Amino acid sequence: MAKRDETQVRMEDVAKLAGVSVITVSRALRQPGKVVEQTRTKIMQAVEQTGYIPNLVAGGLASQRTNVVGAVIPTITNSIFADTIRGMSDVFAAAGMQLLLGTSGYSLLREEELVAAMLGQRASALILTGATHSKRTRAYLERARIPVVETWVVDQRPIDLRVGFSNFDVSYAMVRHLASSGYRRIGFVSAPVKANDRAEARLRGYREAARDLGLTYKRSYERQAAFSFRHGAEVFVDLVESEPALEAVYFANDILAIGALLEAQRRGIAIPDHIGIAGFDDVDLASEVNPGLTTVRLPRYEIGRVAAELITKTLMGDPVPSKIVDLGFQIIQRGTTRPPRPEPDAPKLPKRARASR
Amino acid sequence: MAKRDETQVRMEDVAKLAGVSVITVSRALRQPGKVVEQTRTKIMQAVEQTGYIPNLVAGGLASQRTNVVGAVIPTITNSIFADTIRGMSDVFAAAGMQLLLGTSGYSLLREEELVAAMLGQRASALILTGATHSKRTRAYLERARIPVVETWVVDQRPIDLRVGFSNFDVSYAMVRHLASSGYRRIGFVSAPVKANDRAEARLRGYREAARDLGLTYKRSYERQAAFSFRHGAEVFVDLVESEPALEAVYFANDILAIGALLEAQRRGIAIPDHIGIAGFDDVDLASEVNPGLTTVRLPRYEIGRVAAELITKTLMGDPVPSKIVDLGFQIIQRGTTRPPRPEPDAPKLPKRARASR
DNA sequence: CTACACGATGTTAGCGCTAACACAAACAGA
DNA sequence: TCTGTTTGTGTTAGCGCTAACATCGTGTAG
Numbered sequence: 001m002a003k004r005d006e007t008q009v010r011m012e013d014v015a016k017l018a019g020v021s022v023i024t025v026s027r028a029l030r031q032p033g034k035v036v037e038q039t040r041t042k043i044m045q046a047v048e049q050t051g052y053i054p055n056l057v058a059g060g061l062a063s064q065r066t067n068v069v070g071a072v073i074p075t076i077t078n079s080i081f082a083d084t085i086r087g088m089s090d091v092f093a094a095a096g097m098q099l100l101l102g103t104s105g106y107s108l109l110r111e112e113e114l115v116a117a118m119l120g121q122r123a124s125a126l127i128l129t130g131a132t133h134s135k136r137t138r139a140y141l142e143r144a145r146i147p148v149v150e151t152w153v154v155d156q157r158p159i160d161l162r163v164g165f166s167n168f169d170v171s172y173a174m175v176r177h178l179a180s181s182g183y184r185r186i187g188f189v190s191a192p193v194k195a196n197d198r199a200e201a202r203l204r205g206y207r208e209a210a211r212d213l214g215l216t217y218k219r220s221y222e223r224q225a226a227f228s229f230r231h232g233a234e235v236f237v238d239l240v241e242s243e244p245a246l247e248a249v250y251f252a253n254d255i256l257a258i259g260a261l262l263e264a265q266r267r268g269i270a271i272p273d274h275i276g277i278a279g280f281d282d283v284d285l286a287s288e289v290n291p292g293l294t295t296v297r298l299p300r301y302e303i304g305r306v307a308a309e310l311i312t313k314t315l316m317g318d319p320v321p322s323k324i325v326d327l328g329f330q331i332i333q334r335g336t337t338r339p340p341r342p343e344p345d346a347p348k349l350p351k352r353a354r355a356s357r
Numbered sequence: 358m359a360k361r362d363e364t365q366v367r368m369e370d371v372a373k374l375a376g377v378s379v380i381t382v383s384r385a386l387r388q389p390g391k392v393v394e395q396t397r398t399k400i401m402q403a404v405e406q407t408g409y410i411p412n413l414v415a416g417g418l419a420s421q422r423t424n425v426v427g428a429v430i431p432t433i434t435n436s437i438f439a440d441t442i443r444g445m446s447d448v449f450a451a452a453g454m455q456l457l458l459g460t461s462g463y464s465l466l467r468e469e470e471l472v473a474a475m476l477g478q479r480a481s482a483l484i485l486t487g488a489t490h491s492k493r494t495r496a497y498l499e500r501a502r503i504p505v506v507e508t509w510v511v512d513q514r515p516i517d518l519r520v521g522f523s524n525f526d527v528s529y530a531m532v533r534h535l536a537s538s539g540y541r542r543i544g545f546v547s548a549p550v551k552a553n554d555r556a557e558a559r560l561r562g563y564r565e566a567a568r569d570l571g572l573t574y575k576r577s578y579e580r581q582a583a584f585s586f587r588h589g590a591e592v593f594v595d596l597v598e599s600e601p602a603l604e605a606v607y608f609a610n611d612i613l614a615i616g617a618l619l620e621a622q623r624r625g626i627a628i629p630d631h632i633g634i635a636g637f638d639d640v641d642l643a644s645e646v647n648p649g650l651t652t653v654r655l656p657r658y659e660i661g662r663v664a665a666e667l668i669t670k671t672l673m674g675d676p677v678p679s680k681i682v683d684l685g686f687q688i689i690q691r692g693t694t695r696p697p698r699p700e701p702d703a704p705k706l707p708k709r710a711r712a713s714r
Numbered sequence: 715c716t717a718c719a720c721g722a723t724g725t726t727a728g729c730g731c732t733a734a735c736a737c738a739a740a741c742a743g744a
Numbered sequence: 745t746c747t748g749t750t751t752g753t754g755t756t757a758g759c760g761c762t763a764a765c766a767t768c769g770t771g772t773a774g
Contacts (some may be wrong), residue, residue, distance in 0.1 A: 007502070010760060021724050026762060036722065051500055057423065058760035060414045061729050064362065076439045085433050089460055101458045103446055117455055120413040143408055145364070230647040262645045280541055288586040288619045294393040330639065378754050383732060393752065402717060415730035419760050
């Protein structure tokens with residue numbers, strides 16, 4: 001064996017100093033109620049004096065459970081996910097659990113590696129982003145028999161739990177909103193859809209709404225752009241130049257939309273008089289730019305909080321009321337698009353989008 | 358004992374299926390070169406067939422080391438730290454290490470809890486933000502005898518390793534830059550300095566530069582504001598209204614500065630003609646707003662990358678050339694401030710700031 | 715006064731893996 | 745041929761902790 005590091009304080013050292021057995025120390029630390037006041041005091045003093053920090057690796061092996069929860073997000077650069085992580089962190093910190101974070105970079109293979117690593121750490125539960133996973137990832141998760149929460153999605157069959165909203169519905173609703181403001185020729189700038197079911201659902205929502213509402217729709221009204229202000233600016237210029245008839249451009253995220261807005265400002269393109277701009281996410285900046293960005297507010301923090309709550313509940317053996325939690329959304333009308341017109345006499349728009357395809 | 362979970366595949370199951378001993382399986386997975394091709398193939402097939410995932414908790418206990426590195430950042434909401442984490446993640450992912458992330462919310466007590474939890478997980482190394490830690494945190498770290506990297510700072514005595522730049526020097530340099538553009542009355546909006554040595558160093562840099570350069574300096578030229586566009590907007594309005602003589606306002610981060618710039622836009626305050634604005638960080642948005650924001654570019658990603666590289670090197674037993682790595686910075690002149698004037702005949706400004714106080 | 719419950723603490727036996735050493739077979743050099 | 749070395753694999757003994765059961769003392773009811 002690896003010779004043990006003699007300098008490391010073990011539970012045994014604390015026990016000797018306090019004049020009790022190791023199990024009593026273990027109990028004093030984990031279930032203080034089971035140890036009498038006086039003994040506990042002695043033990044805590046010994047802990048203090050030695051600077052003892054319990055070895056959770058050994059504890060995890062012996063008890064067959066850890067206080068670690070793994071979470072995989074596509075990227076940490078997008079502040080969207082930062083809010084979700086904050087939601088998780090707040091709950092897990094209060095529950096004394098550790099968050100093991102990994103970023104997949106929108107790669108299913110990397111997600112698979114991360115899931116394997118987290119299962120290797122014997123994480124008590126896993127939080128993933130989206131509903132698309134490799135076959136092997138699914139196999140791992142099924143065999144692991146731990147709570148798994150897929151976030152930012154609610155449609156389809158969950159592996160276990162699911163917390164989010166319908167990207168399809170939101171996107172559909174935004175197009176409906178723009179249509180109700182009188183826009184008939186609406187362009188769409190998608191995020192890259194590769195290995196990103198949320199982006200793909202937003203694209204579908206746009207297409208189906210455009211069709212259902214009888215808008216002018218051409219494939220050339222669509223573009224795809226990676227997540228950055230710069231890409232938003234570039235794709236916007238390309239789009240308005242090649243499709244001058246467009247009345248509004250709807251972007252799959254606020255960063256692209258704001259990039260476009262700032263570019264329009266530079267080029268003297270009047271927003272919303274010449275063309276409307278809409279985003280998706282309602283980031284802080286969306287209400288600060290001039291004019292303010294019409295967008296969709298999403299329950300970013302809530303997704304993380306609820307996901308973590310479902311997990312802590314499940315781990316404590318409490319039943320959860322529902323395996324799928326839809327947290328909804330809210331269209332935010334601001335100055336980058338014309339305000340909606342008062343309802344015409346016969347509102348022939350579908351009342352609500354279908355729940356995906 | 359906790360009865361073992363019979364459904365969990367162990368190394369023994371793989372070994373039986375492959376017709377070898379467990380140690381051979383262990384070696385095949387960790388040091389493939391030590392096992393002959395044919396045996397390894399048999400073992401890998403058995404791994405595949407059973408869906409075996411090595412129990413790193415058991416492995417960590419037996420070997421007395423883990424592939425986990427802990428990192429504590431103040432907040433994940435600030436995209437600044439996101440870049441640093443990306444730097445770490447890229448290196449650790451390539452090295453097959455796991456990142457255990459915690460957010461302290463600028464609380465030394467919370468940092469202490471996180472450090473204790475991470476040491477409890479027997480993390481192989483720790484990455485902290487800043488140089489200010491509680492007494493107990495320092496005691497933990499000294500006893501732990503693992504590599505510890507403090508980031509975003511280089512001054513003073515490190516616990517072990519340190520990667521960043523001098524916030525004092527950067528701030529000093531920015532004020533010097535503004536002065537060289539002819540600004541004499543420069544306001545400063547600090548981030549909250551409580552438990553934030555970087556913010557405090559930036560404030561000191563501003564004050565000392567103002568004094569050294571003979572600028573007009575009044576305590577009422579200073580404000581403090583929490584990290585958000587909105588706070589930047591509000592504090593800017595307050596400052597220009599109560600101190601109308603101000604020629605420029607220098608913000609301790611770009612988010613505050615951009616919030617101010619957008620507010621100025623709304624109120625028709627001409628930037629930079631009426632008043633100059635400068636930031637700190639060079640976020641993506643800084644080059645997109647109109648006019649572009651004068652700011653300081655920091656090696657955000659590099660800090661994370663270098664910190665992680667120092668750790669992987671140290672863990673592999675390679676010596677590191679230096680315990681402290683200063684990654685420098687770069688002033689970025691854009692449109693929110695007047696351009697620097699050509700050097701006057703007698704440049705009596707100090708050539709370089711002192712390395713802190 | 716005995717029997718029994720209960721609360722507090724201790725003893726024992728692993729959890730699944732790896733370090734160190736052991737050993738057998740194959741090979742090389744004298 | 746013998747010896748030493750190298751290579752591949754196995755045996756043994758934990759790593760530090762906790763679950764389960766054991767034990768001991770005290771209080772309480774009959």
